[in-house]
Amino acid sequence: MSATASPGSDPYAFATDREEEERRLVAQARLFEPITEELLRQAGLGPGMHVIDLGAGPGDTAILAARLVGPTGSVVGVERSPEQAAMARRRVADLGLDNVTFAEGDVAAFGDLLAGQARPVDAVIGRLILMWVPDRAAVLRTCAERLPPGALVWFLEPDLTYDYAMPASPLWAQVQVWILGTIEGLGAEPRMGPQLYRAFRAAGLPGPTLESRTIMRGPDSAPVWFLVNIVRAMLPVATQLGVTKPEEVDIDTLEARLLADLAADEAAMIVCPMTAAWTRVPG
Numbered sequence: 451m452s453a454t455a456s457p458g459s460d461p462y463a464f465a466t467d468r469e470e471e472e473r474r475l476v477a478q479a480r481l482f483e484p485i486t487e488e489l490l491r492q493a494g495l496g497p498g499m500h501v502i503d504l505g506a507g508p509g510d511t512a513i514l515a516a517r518l519v520g521p522t523g524s525v526v527g528v529e530r531s532p533e534q535a536a537m538a539r540r541r542v543a544d545l546g547l548d549n550v551t552f553a554e555g556d557v558a559a560f561g562d563l564l565a566g567q568a569r570p571v572d573a574v575i576g577r578l579i580l581m582w583v584p585d586r587a588a589v590l591r592t593c594a595e596r597l598p599p600g601a602l603v604w605f606l607e608p609d610l611t612y613d614y615a616m617p618a619s620p621l622w623a624q625v626q627v628w629i630l631g632t633i634e635g636l637g638a639e640p641r642m643g644p645q646l647y648r649a650f651r652a653a654g655l656p657g658p659t660l661e662s663r664t665i666m667r668g669p670d671s672a673p674v675w676f677l678v679n680i681v682r683a684m685l686p687v688a689t690q691l692g693v694t695k696p697e698e699v700d701i702d703t704l705e706a707r708l709l710a711d712l713a714a715d716e717a718a719m720i721v722c723p724m725t726a727a728w729t730r731v732p733g
């Protein structure tokens with residue numbers, strides 16, 4: 451997303467500063483790693499499988515999948531941003547993993563990538579990607595129509611409309627309005643998690659298994675940085691869309707103010723509920 455993006459063009463709202471975006475995604479990935487691993491294992495991702503990870507970002511989901519499939523398996527991450535793909539490759543090299551590669555491209559066209567795979571694809575996975583893809587129906591249809599019978603289709607997506615804190619102070623409520631206003635202004639889908647079942651069915655896939663996980667923490671351990679990082683990354687686009695402006699957000703003091711409100715209200719922070727949906731391509 452460049453600073454000149456407009457609603458209806460590219461809904462991915464975070465990309466104004468590539469290095470900052472990479473750091474943000476890596477920190478965010480650590481937060482979601484335990485639930486991602488649990489739900490990939492539960493879905494049957496395991497040794498020897500050949501996996502495609504859509505919207506790989508700096509590579510965390512692909513790296514996790516590479517650990518799960520082990521040395522006899524392999525993973526290809528698909529990522530549109532050359533900077534993110536480069537970072538993912540650097541991280542994989544640093545980790546000494548030789549069963550993960552990254553392909554640059556739009557996930558809407560990942561059918562072309564399927565054709566070039568040296569071995570049959572056992573699983574297509576993705577985390578926090580369908581919400582950003584305008585033609586997510588085409589992505590799921592490609593899974594339904596182009597993957598071999600028995601292949602696993604697995605996505606993990608959020609509901610960003612759920613409460614961010616309970617109780618939510620006016621500032622916590624305001625942060626939610628900024629984030630939702632920006633996502634909706636860009637034409638992305640803030641409630642992709644709850645819509646996964648219908649999206650799978652509309653693509654002709656069998657009704658998926660659904661599991662949701664929600665991270666909640668009190669003021670002493672709340673990952674308020676997660677929310678602040680999102681607001682920081684979105685701010686230029688939010689300003690452009692007229693959702694808010696830097697003077698109103700005061701990003702450098704936002705984390706301290708949100709934490710102070712949590713402590714004063716003895717409130718719990720709620721990190722967006724995440725829903726995994728998975729199914730197997732019928733024979």
Ligand SMILES: C[S@@+](CC[C@H](N)C(=O)[O-])C[C@H]1O[C@@H](n2cnc3c(N)ncnc32)[C@H](O)[C@@H]1O
Binds near residue numbers: 506511528530
């Ligand atoms: C929120 S990040 C998630 C990254 C990773 N899946 C994770 O959970 O850590 C979404 C990523 O998808 C990429 N992306 C967004 N739209 C895309 C598209 N249409 N095709 C390929 N990549 C896309 C962005 O560049 C970004 O790296």
